[in-house]
Amino acid sequence: MTQRREHAVVVGGSLMGLLAARVLTDHFPRVTLIERDRFAEAVGSRPGLGQARHLHVLWSRGLEIAEQLFPGLEDELLAADVPEVRVPADMLWLSSAGWRRRFESTRLLTFSRDLLDWTVRARLAKTGNLQMLTGHEVTGLLADAGAVTGVEVRERGTTEPGEPVTADLVIDATGRASKTPAWLERLGYPAVRETLINPLLGYASRTYAVPSGFDPGWKALYLQADPPRGTRTGALFPQEGGRWIVSLFGVGEDYPPNEDGGFLDFAKSLRSPVLYEAIRDAEPLTPVVSYRRTENHRRHYERMRAWPKRFLVSGDALCAFNPLYGQGMTVAAKSALTLDACLRADGDLDGLARRFHRKVIKNASGPWLVATGEDLRYSTTQGATAGLQTRILNRYVDRVQHLANVDPRVCDRFVDVLALTAQPQSLFLPGVLWRAATTRTRQPTGPDDLIP
Ligand SMILES: Cc1cc2nc3c(=O)[nH]c(=O)nc-3n(C[C@H](O)[C@H](O)[C@H](O)COP(=O)(O)OP(=O)(O)OC[C@H]3O[C@@H](n4cnc5c(N)ncnc54)[C@H](O)[C@@H]3O)c2cc1C
Structure with missing residues (x-):
């Protein structure tokens, strides 16, 4: 029997959703991206992407994939004044084992997260067969005969249900707060098994103007904690617009304060004074903001015996990492390529979920090991102990x-x-x-x- 492959829906318009939607435009005549925020016309923050106010590093593999999906993206970012940082050649990097010599191992484009999403979104919006339904929240799944057939939506700010959106494939890319477990239970599926390993890590961040004439011979700083006793890390990276983003991190509830004096004191307490000395007299451009939802969280959908056909979960909604190691966006990018490969290899949409979830989880196993392995150095980490x-x-x-x-x-x-x-x-x-x-x-x- 020929399967319908007319319309795909992606729920969530952050990086996972954007990249998945881009891939699906090659495989479906019509793709709809549903996002509960309304996207601004210019680069700017939005409630659903609160993490964008903190340091976001996109490692080289992630950037390569983004470039593959949107050729010319890297040039666009560079044209938007995004700095390049050679790692660690342009950095002072105090690893847990001491200072790292300034070899040239890779390079980063150090854009703000808002600029990255805005640039990707602008490119995606030009794709003819893609529609963005913003300001709309998905509230549940439509299902029939063991398959997901669409989503229930509601316009943000209203209580009335909107017109349901039918689809031949639905992808949940709604991040850590994904409601898929509850949506599935409503359809009669059993509860999903979850693994949570929580290092009780907090972020505090703010941006500064790079002081004029500042030229100390480095562009970025990364001062890592030395576990298990040292809990504090600090990072300073340049961004477009002549700014620094400074993020401070504390593990085991040693949260960095989100007010001016406390922020500076925390910076001063790092293992080297170099970051504190750089920002002490610099002009802050934003208030200090904090973030604490940073646990490693896996939902084991790949192990569920019963699963609705034509429904996938990807990105942080499937597997989220302690963000300190900067892996989430690159894993999302790799998952988008996996989606493409699965769709090219086999046209069977009914069996897609099992193939896709297994491959994505395999790809995520390395980053999971890195993040949880480091977190388990601390006895304060909740959810597991180091064997x-x-x-x-x-x-x-x-x-x-x-x-x-x-x-x-x-x-x-x-x-x-x-x-x-x-x-x-x-x-x-x-x-x-x-x-x-x-x-x-x-x-x-x-x-x-x-x-x-
Ligand atoms: C503090 C912090 C720092 C980080 N730093 C890095 C880093 O340096 N490097 C890195 O690679 N990764 C980092 N990450 C992880 C990275 O932000 C995510 O991995 C990345 O955004 C991909 O996530 P996602 O698209 O799956 O979900 P999210 O980014 O969480 O996006 C989910 C989207 O879904 C929308 N949404 C939610 N519910 C609904 C609904 N019901 N209907 C419609 N829309 C909905 C939200 O508004 C949002 O736009 C960091 C994360 C945090 C929290």
Whole structure:
């Protein structure tokens, strides 16, 4: 029997939704993206993307995929005055194991999250077969004969249900607060199993004007905590518009304060004074804002025995990570490519969910290991404790961190794992393993000792 493939609906217009919608426009004659916020005409914040006011790093694999889906995107971002930062060549990076020499392992475009989403959205809006239904909230799923057939919607700010939207495929990209578990239960499906590992991490962030004439020989700072006792991390990155974004992070409820004096005091308490000294007299452009919903959260849809056909969940709604390691957007980008590959490989929409969820979870397993492995160094982390395997793994990662500080090849491998161009297992390949076992390291003594 031929399956209808006329109309696809994506719920949620943040990065996962935007990239999924872009992919679907290659496979469906009509795609509708439903977002409960109304998008502004210009770059700006919106309630559904509160995290945009905090540092967002898009690692190289994520940027590559975004460029693949929207050719020329990178040039557009550069034309919008987005700085380039070579990692760690343009940075002072104090890792948990000490200062990292300034090798050139990768590069980042350090845009604000609002600019990234705005640029991607503007490109997507030009796609002929895509419609954006903004200011509308999805409130449930329509289903018939074991398949999802569309969504219930309501205009934001009203209580009356709107006209339902029917579809041949629906994707939930509504992020951490996804209502899919409740929507499925309403349709009679069993509760989904979930894993929550919560490091009780808080963010506080604000932007500053880069002081005129400021040229200390670095563009960005990353001062990491040294677990298990050290709980505080700070980062400063340049952004378009001559700004710095400064984010402070505290684990185990050591939350950075969201008022001026407390913010500066927290910055002063980091393992190096360099960030505090940079911002002490700089002009703040925004108030301090905070964010605390940062737990690692997996919903195990791939394990459910019963699942409605033609319904997928992706992005943070499926698997969200402690954002400190900057992995969510790149995992979302990889998931968009997985969607494309699944649709190209097999036209069967009824079996798509199982294939897609399994592959996405496989792709997310490396980032999950990185984030939860680091979080389990703290006894305050809730939801799991570090078993013997994690403790041995973390001891080895400590050794790799020491080496990455002084050895360019190990630094490359380590950054590849962070940037999601390699799996964490690649740190066990003979090249790294041998160096870890045999190399004696002299660690750099401070920022002045970092040029290789
Ligand atoms: C503080 C913080 C910092 C982060 N830093 C980084 C970083 O440095 N690097 C990185 O890669 N990732 C980072 N992340 C993660 C990143 O923000 C997400 O992984 C990324 O946005 C992809 O998420 P998503 O699109 O799945 O969901 P979200 O970004 O949460 O978006 C969900 C969207 O769905 C909409 N929505 C919700 N419910 C409905 C509904 N019922 N109907 C219609 N629309 C709805 C919302 O308005 C929103 O637009 C960070 C996250 C946080 C919280």
